[in-house]
Amino acid sequence: xxxxxxxxxxxxxxxxxxxxxxxxxxxxxPAERRKAASDAxxxxxxxxxxxxxxxxAAACYKVQIAYYEEMGIAGLSVxxxxxxxxxxxxxxxxxxxxxxxxADTATRYAKAHFAGEFEADFVTLSPYMGMDSIEPWLxxxxxxxxxxxxxxTSNKGMRDFEYLALPDNKRVYHKVGDKLSDLATVHxxxxxxxxxxxxxxCTEREEAAEIxxxxxxxxxxxxxxxxxxxAADDAALLLRDGNGGVVNASRSILKAWSAGSVxxxxxxxxxxxxxxxxxxxxxxxxxxxxxxx
Amino acid sequence: xxxxxxxxxxxxxxxxxxxxxxxxxxxxxPAERRKAASDAxxxxxxxxxxxxxxxxAAACYKVQIAYYEEMGIAGLSVxxxxxxxxxxxxxxxxxxxxxxxxADTATRYAKAHFAGEFEADFVTLSPYMGMDSIEPWLxxxxxxxxxxxxxxTSNKGMRDFEYLALPDNKRVYHKVGDKLSDLATVHxxxxxxxxxxxxxxCTEREEAAEIxxxxxxxxxxxxxxxxxxxAADDAALLLRDGNGGVVNASRSILKAWSAGSVxxxxxxxxxxxxxxxxxxxxxxxxxxxxxxx
Numbered sequence: 380x381x382x383x384x385x386x387x388x389x390x391x392x393x394x395x396x397x398x399x400x401x402x403x404x405x406x407x408x409p410a411e412r413r414k415a416a417s418d419a420x421x422x423x424x425x426x427x428x429x430x431x432x433x434x435x436a437a438a439c440y441k442v443q444i445a446y447y448e449e450m451g452i453a454g455l456s457v458x459x460x461x462x463x464x465x466x467x468x469x470x471x472x473x474x475x476x477x478x479x480x481x482a483d484t485a486t487r488y489a490k491a492h493f494a495g496e497f498e499a500d501f502v503t504l505s506p507y508m509g510m511d512s513i514e515p516w517l518x519x520x521x522x523x524x525x526x527x528x529x530x531x532t533s534n535k536g537m538r539d540f541e542y543l544a545l546p547d548n549k550r551v552y553h554k555v556g557d558k559l560s561d562l563a564t565v566h567x568x569x570x571x572x573x574x575x576x577x578x579x580x581c582t583e584r585e586e587a588a589e590i591x592x593x594x595x596x597x598x599x600x601x602x603x604x605x606x607x608x609x610a611a612d613d614a615a616l617l618l619r620d621g622n623g624g625v626v627n628a629s630r631s632i633l634k635a636w637s638a639g640s641v642x643x644x645x646x647x648x649x650x651x652x653x654x655x656x657x658x659x660x661x662x663x664x665x666x667x668x669x670x671x672x
Numbered sequence: 673x674x675x676x677x678x679x680x681x682x683x684x685x686x687x688x689x690x691x692x693x694x695x696x697x698x699x700x701x702p703a704e705r706r707k708a709a710s711d712a713x714x715x716x717x718x719x720x721x722x723x724x725x726x727x728x729a730a731a732c733y734k735v736q737i738a739y740y741e742e743m744g745i746a747g748l749s750v751x752x753x754x755x756x757x758x759x760x761x762x763x764x765x766x767x768x769x770x771x772x773x774x775a776d777t778a779t780r781y782a783k784a785h786f787a788g789e790f791e792a793d794f795v796t797l798s799p800y801m802g803m804d805s806i807e808p809w810l811x812x813x814x815x816x817x818x819x820x821x822x823x824x825t826s827n828k829g830m831r832d833f834e835y836l837a838l839p840d841n842k843r844v845y846h847k848v849g850d851k852l853s854d855l856a857t858v859h860x861x862x863x864x865x866x867x868x869x870x871x872x873x874c875t876e877r878e879e880a881a882e883i884x885x886x887x888x889x890x891x892x893x894x895x896x897x898x899x900x901x902x903a904a905d906d907a908a909l910l911l912r913d914g915n916g917g918v919v920n921a922s923r924s925i926l927k928a929w930s931a932g933s934v935x936x937x938x939x940x941x942x943x944x945x946x947x948x949x950x951x952x953x954x955x956x957x958x959x960x961x962x963x964x965x
Contacts, residue, residue: 401777445773445780451789452749459745477773479798480738481827484694487738496744505772507800507822509829529800534774536802540847546839554833 381523382500383576383598384568386471389438390622394663395614397473397600398433398655399629400426400461401443404450406633408646419453422446425648426461429633430468432652436659438625439471439500441600459496471500473600477529479505485515493519501525503578503600506555513562513575520566526575530555531590533580533603556594563596572598572623579617581609581626587616591623599624604662605631611662615669626666632658674816675793676869676891677861679764682731683915687956688907690766690893691726691948692922693719693754694736697743699926701939712746715739718941719754722926723761725945729952731918732764734893735792752789764793766893770822772798778808786812794818796871796893799848806855806868813859819868823848824883826873826896849887856889865891865916872910874902874919880909884916892917897955898924904955908962919959925951 404418407425415421430440447458465472474497478488492502493516504513504526516526531541531552541552549557556577563573576598579590591599599617603609604626614626635658636651637643697711700718708714723733735758740751758765767790771781785795786809797806797819809819824834824845834845842850849870856866869891872883884892892910896902897919907919928951929944930936 403780443773443777445771445777445784448784448790449780449788451784452745452752455748456745477771477798478738479772479800480736480770481825484736484738487696487742491738491741491744495742497741505770505798505800506833507772507798508825508827509832509834511827511829532774532801534801534804536804539802539851540799540844541802543836543838543844543847545836551833551836551844554836558832 381568381574382471382525383572383574384570386439386525386598386625387568387570387572387622389471390625393436393438395618395621395624395626395666396437396659396663397439397441397625397627398429398437398632398659399441399443399627400429400633401446401629402426402633403446408636408648408651409644410646411648417453419450419457422450422454423457423460425651427464428648428652429655430465430470432656433632433659434468434470436656436663439473440465441473441475441627443475443629462497462499466498466500473501473503473527474499475503477503477505479508479512481508482511482515485512486518489516489519493522493524501527504528510558517566517575520574524574527578527600528555528559528575530559530577531579531583533582533607533609537580556590556597559597560594567596571596576600578602580607581613581617582607584613584616587613591617591619595619601626604628611665611669612672614666615672618670621667621670626662628662631662674861674867675764675818676865676867677863679732679818679891679918680861680863680865680915682764683918686729686731688911688914688917688919688959689730689952689956690732690734690918690920691722691730691925691952692734692736692920693722693926694739694922695719695926696739701929701941701944702937703939704941710746712743712750715743715747716750716753718944720757721941721945722948723758723763725949726925726952727761727763729949729956732766733758734766734768734920736768736922755790755792759791759793766794766796766820767792768796770796770798772801772805774801775804775808778805779811782809782812786815786817794820797821803851810859810868813867817867820871820893821848821852821868823852823870824872824876826875826900826902830873849883849890852890853887860889864889869893871895873900874906874910875900877906877909880906884910884912888912894919897921904958904962905965907959908965911963914960914963919955921955924955
């Protein structure tokens with residue numbers, strides 16, 4: 380079964396939450412961080428605890444490589460171990476790497492992130508250089524691998540280039556969606572979604588219904604929930620029958636343990652993991668409720 | 673002195689060649705590869721030999737991280753050592769990483785690639801998500817760091833999105849150039865070039881003069897030479913008084929040793945480095961000649 384079908388079934392079973400493991404060392408409870416041999420090891424222990432606790436409430440995980448790269452080689456080793464831990468448990472993981480490069484280089488990247496030490500189930504890609512920077516990743520379609528290509532992101536800067544209006548009244552991001560939608564008519568899974576989906580933020584409410592309607596064969600990775608301003612109702616507009624998308628949250632789950640009147644010095648990974656689970660379940664239920672409305 | 677000024681002076685002294693160390697293990701002479709403890713070590717030895725041999729003929733080096741990522745953690749360690757080797761010799765190195773992400777993430781990436789184990793002098797960035805994905809890298813402007821942002825790349829796929837025509841008769845890539853040009857009026861070096869320049873391929877001859885004229889304060893990183901079809905005359909059109917740009921070549925330099933009727937089994941790194949030097953010098957002189965025409 381291709382990964383996009385596994386993701387569809389995971390959403391059907393567990394809801395729409397994608398837990399973003401954008402784990403900075405200072406997100407780890409201080410007591411655990413002091414105990415660990417290094418910041419990288421502290422992050423790995425924290426990640427494992429949160430993965431265990433959220434496993435039945437999360438459709439998938441997204442690991443933002445920047446937070447690991449920041450810690451150098453040791454951090455990238457923990458990045459690899461985090462992906463491996465999720466995959467060995469039978470979970471699905473999106474490598475948030477936003478690669479985009481000429482075909483020869485894309486082929487190298489695809490080997491790096493779809494096979495070997497850094498193997499992920501999905502990657503994120505950037506479309507600026509065009510479809511010949513996306514297509515080489517399809518060499519791993521036979522292995523079921525998938526991708527989410529940046530289409531309309533959740534940050535304010537998306538207005539600079541993604542949002543530029545074209546003479547046919549479409550915007551640049553529509554052209555990206557159109558190309559992805561074409562690709563999805565060739566490479567798709569049994570639930571009708573293309574192996575390669577799109578990143579669409581839930582921060583622009585007024586366009587969400589139009590985007591969902593026009594790109595029916597694209598599965599969405601939806602950032603912008605919580606800290607960036609998106610709510611469950613906004614995210615629900617980008618889903619179809621409650622499926623066809625996963626909604627990412629990172630800080631609101633990773634740092635749930637430090638919210639409220641907690642004595643931070645006494646918190647440990649078990650405490651953090653329980654708080655993360657509670658935050659993930661609440662988010663899952665809020666989205667399920669919004670879908671029903 | 674900021675890095676863009678160092679690069680300007682390096683071009684004035686050594687010409688416009690940027691040696692692209694996109695080193696796959698199978699670019700290394702077989703005898704050397706067999707001798708090495710691992711493919712990653714083979715690549716490091718090869719890189720060092722080529723850096724030594726080309727040092728006085730190359731304005732700078734560009735290291736494409738994909739080729740190292742493909743080799744996993746060991747490869748990324750060799751990536752770090754290659755950057756370090758160039759910097760310790762007093763050379764300038766561009767980390768070809770094409771990052772582009774929301775501000776919080778960009779801040780993590782900037783720390784990863786402008787400080788610590790992976791420290792480079794310049795990085796390449798992708799503009800799709802907008803200027804708030806570029807600006808966090810300017811936190812290292814005070815340390816002299818620079819960047820080259822994708823503007824109009826050298827691959828065929830650039831026509832998909834970069835090249836889309838807008839109602840004001842500009843293309844998407846012009847809007848990227850305009851924003852970078854604005855940024856360069858705030859952050860610039862003593863030769864008038866912005867700390868952050870642009871990637872402009874030398875594969876579209878007819879637009880080169882217009883781009884050079886309209887973006888006078890942008891230093892260009894110019895791919896597409898040689899294997900991708902660009903010639904010295906094309907590259908020269910993107911320069912100004914012979915400066916203001918570096919022209920990247922990778923395979924034509926790295927694999928120069930295997931051209932012609934060589935007995936590949938007898939080649940070693942010394943042989944490869946001499947061939948690389950010859951290729952770099954010829955390319956440098958061809959561009960210098962083209963500038964004079």
